[in-house]
Amino acid sequence: MLRHPAGGIGTGRAPRRARTAGPHNHGMRAPFSTDLTSRDRLPSLTGLRFWAALLVVLYHLSRQAGELPGISEAVWYGRSGVTFFFVLSGFVLAWTYDGKRVPARVFLWRRFARIWPLLAATTVLSVGAWLVLGKEVSGKAVAASLLLVHAWIPDPVVLRGGNPAAWSLSDEAWFYLAFPLLMALPAVRSPRGRRWIAGGVCVAVVLVWLSGALITDSGTRAWALDYLPLTRTAQFLLGVVTGLAVTRGWRPPAGLWTAVALVAGWHLALVPWSWAVPDALWYSPYAASQLLATPLFALLVAAAARADLDGRPTGLGGTRSVRLGHWSYAWYLIHEIVIRLWLGHFGKPVGLIDTALVWLLVLAASLTLSAAAYLWVEHPLERRLRAVGPRVAAEPIAAGRLRTPR
Template sequence: MPDPRSTPAVAAHPKVDALPALTSLRFVAAAYVAIYHYAPIYFPKTHEPYVVPLGYTGVTFFFLLSGFILAYNYRRADLSTPGRRGLFYRARFARIYPTLLLSLVIHIPWLLNWSSVQPEPLKSLMHSGLVLAPLGLHAWVPGAACSLNCPSWSVSVEVFFYAVFPFLLPLVLRRPAAVAVVTALAWMLGAGLLSVAWAAYGGGVSLIGPEPGGLGPVFLAEFIKYFPLFHLPTFVAGLLLCVVYEREEWSVGALLFAALACGVLIVAAAVFVPEPVLHDGLTVLVWAPLILACAAMRTGPLCAAPMIFLGKVSFAFYLLHIPVFAMINTADRVVLHGWLAAHPWTAVTLNGAASLAAATLVHLLVEEPARRWIMGRAPRRAAEPMAA
C-alpha cells in the first residue's frame, strides 16, 4: 500500500463549517453505551439510577446525528448522477469499513465460543453473522444481528441509511413538512404494532434481556431492536433536524433546558412506557434539542481540542469496547482467577482505559490512513462539479 499521506483524498461534498461540539458529543454518547454494557456485568446487584439502563438509547442519538450530519454535509451537493452517488458511497465505506472489519475479526473467537453452547437454530444463525456482518447485512437477520461484536448491528443499520440517503435527501429538502408528517405517523404506527407484538409474544420478559423467555422472545426481541426499517424514522428525523437548523435560530440555553426536561420526564416515566417505544426512537425528544444546541456552539468545553479528539476516536471506541472487554474478561478468568470481577470499579476503569487506548491506536494507525488511501484512489471526475 502506498503512503496514504502522499495521495490527496478526493472531497466527497462541498466544504462546510465544522461543528466541533457535535464531534465531541459523539464520544459522550459512545461512553454512555459502554457504561450501559459494563454496568450489569460488574454491578449485577446494584440498583443504579434508571438513566444507566437507558444507555442503549445512545444508539438512537447516533442514528439521529447521522441523518443530521449527512444532510448538513451534502445539502448543497449534487447526488443525482451515479458517479457522484458512487463517490458518496465510497466516502461512507472509507469512513466505517476498515474499523468495522477489524473489530469483527478480533471478536471471532468469542463468537465461536459463545455459539457453541447455543441450541439450534440460534447457533446456525449466529454463525451466519460471520458472513453477514462483514457485508453489513446482519441487522436484517434475528439471531445474526448481535452475534459478532454486538454493537456492530448499528453499523449494519447505518449501511441501509447510506444506501437510501441520496434519494431521501432531495425529498426532505423539497417537502420537509410532508416528510415530517409521514415520518411521525410511520414511527407511531410501527412503535405501536411492535409494542402490541411484544406484549403478546414476549413471554413477560424484558426486551433488553429476553433470554429467560426462550428462543421465541429472543428472536422477536432481536427483530424489534435491530431491524433496520424500524430505525429509519429516526434517521429521517435527523435529516429534518438539519432543515430546522438551517431555517431557524434557537437559544442554546432554551434547547439545553428542553433536552434536560425531556430527559427527566422520560427517565421518570420509563417504567410505564412500552420497551419498543423507548428502544426505537422516543428519546429523539431528548437528543434532537441537544444536537441543535451543540450545533450552534463554537466555544465551551465541548469545543476544546481534547474533547474533539475524543469525538474523532469515538467510532473506534464504540466498536472496540466489547472486544476489549472480551479479552480482559478472558484474561481475568484464566490468569487472574476472577480478581477483576471481585473489584468491579477497577475492572470498569481498566476496560474503559484499554478501550480508549485501543481506539486511539486504531484511529491513528488504521481508520484515518485507510480512509485517506481509499479516497485518494477515487476518480476525480466524479467530484467535479459536486455542487447542486
C-alpha cells in the same frame, strides 16, 4: 436532479447559510465551509459522540461486569446511545450534502471508506477473542457482519456471533443506501413536508413501541424493535429533516443545556419504571428507552449545532472533546471485545471495589486501544480508500442538488 427549496421544520424562511465555529477558533465565528471532506465544522456534535459512546459502554459494563450503585441505575438503558448516533448520522449527512452535487456512487464509496475498514479490523479482533475463549465461531455470522446484513436476520447467532457491537453498522449501511433517495423526496425538500415528517416520526416511534404488544416472543420482539433497520429508519429520517431545517436557519425551541437536561431526565425517569416492569415485557423501558428518546436526541443535536453556528461556547467543542469524539466509533466497536475477554478470563467481579476496578481497567484499556485504532487503522485507511475511489467531477456545484442512484 431535484432542488431543495428554502425553509425548515416549522418555518418558511429563505435559505441562509449560518456561520460556524471550528474547534480551534475559541468561539470566534468563521465562514461556513463547503469542503465536504472537512471535519468538525460543528465541533460540539463531535464532542457529543464521545458521551453517547460512553453511555453505551457504561450500559454494557453495568449489565455484564457488575453494577455500581447510582451509575448503573442511570445508564441501565444506555443502549439508547445508539439511537443518538442514528439521529446524528441523518443530521450530519443532511448538513454535509445539502446543496451539493455528488453522484450516489461517490457518496456511497465515502461512507464505505468511513465505516468498513474499522469494521473489518474489529471483526478480526472479535473472532480472535472468541477463539481465545474457546468459543465456536459461526462463519455465517462473520460473513453477515462483514457484508453489513446481520441486523436483517432474526438469528441471535448471526446478530452477535461475529462482531456483536457492529449490528448498528448494518442499520447505517441501509441508511446510506436510502439517503440519496430521501434527499430527493419532495416532502423532505419542503418546509411543510419536513414539519409533517417530524411530527409523523414522533407518532411513529410511539406506534412502533406499542406494536410490541403484538409480538409474544421476547427474542423476536427485541430483533424487530431494536435491530431491524426498517424500524430504526425513522430515527435517521428525523435527523435528516432536522439537519436540513438547521441549515436553513431553523432554531430549536430549547437551548443546549435544556436539551441535555431533558435527555438526562428521561433516563432518570426510566429508573423507577425499570423497578416496576421486567425487561421481558413489551411495556418495559427496554424498547421504550430507545424508541421514545428519538425526538429528545433530535432536539439535543439541533441545539448543539445551533450553538456552534451562533458561536456560543458549549464546553463540548474543545480540542480534547473533539479528539475523544474522533475515537468514539472505535470505542463503540472495541469496548465489548475488551469486556468479553476480561470476563472470559477472570470471571465477573465480586464486591463493589472489585467491580469499580474492573470498570476502570476496561474503560482505560478500551479507550487506549480505540485511540490507537483511530490513528493507525480507521483514519489512514479511510483517507487511502477515498483517494483511490470515485470522485466528484470538477464542475460547478448546483445549489440543492444530489444525484440519486440510477
